[in-house]
Amino acid sequence: MSNELDELMTDDFLSGLDSPNKNNEGLLDKPSWVRGDNGHTTFKAWRAILDLQEIKEKSIKNYGKVADRKTPKSLYQIKKSDVAEIVAIKSQSLFRTSGFSDDIRAFFDDVNSELLDLFEIEQNKQRLRRRTGVRSKCKPELVDDVQVLREKIEELESQTVKDTLDLMLQRMPLDLRRKMGM
Numbered sequence: 001m002s003n004e005l006d007e008l009m010t011d012d013f014l015s016g017l018d019s020p021n022k023n024n025e026g027l028l029d030k031p032s033w034v035r036g037d038n039g040h041t042t043f044k045a046w047r048a049i050l051d052l053q054e055i056k057e058k059s060i061k062n063y064g065k066v067a068d069r070k071t072p073k074s075l076y077q078i079k080k081s082d083v084a085e086i087v088a089i090k091s092q093s094l095f096r097t098s099g100f101s102d103d104i105r106a107f108f109d110d111v112n113s114e115l116l117d118l119f120e121i122e123q124n125k126q127r128l129r130r131r132t133g134v135r136s137k138c139k140p141e142l143v144d145d146v147q148v149l150r151e152k153i154e155e156l157e158s159q160t161v162k163d164t165l166d167l168m169l170q171r172m173p174l175d176l177r178r179k180m181g182m
Helices: 002-008 011-018 020-027 041-062 080-087 091-097 101-130 139-171 174-180
Strands: none
Touching: 041 080, 041 101, 080 091, 091 101
């Protein structure tokens, strides 16, 4: 068993662990519409979308509030202009007039829908967090809760007093009971 592991742990394998760029490129399978090497426009656009997706995912997870109508869409969606700016090509030519425009638009839309799904999941978590505790309740709910708790306290106090008196009477000597008329 250890010989098999030694054979697998070659220098090439171990050196491949050190370089993150080679490792990341191997993990991500390029779609069929990505042509050429790292300098080709399709590769740059694909890579830019993936990098922006990673940034947006981090911003979604770090956004610790419940969204309202003032929450910017840029928090959870990638804009075509952002991709075009990274690739250094106009968004019109990248997403509309190129031969790969349909494919990159479909990929772009898929990534944005994934980001929207992630955003909705995180927002549901935030909403559930908001509903706990006293601060999330309105005044009438708090008044009702306090009244119920006061009633329980009075009931427990009266029960405790009754139990204490019963115990005292049970342990009282007989001569004292007779003098008290019990």
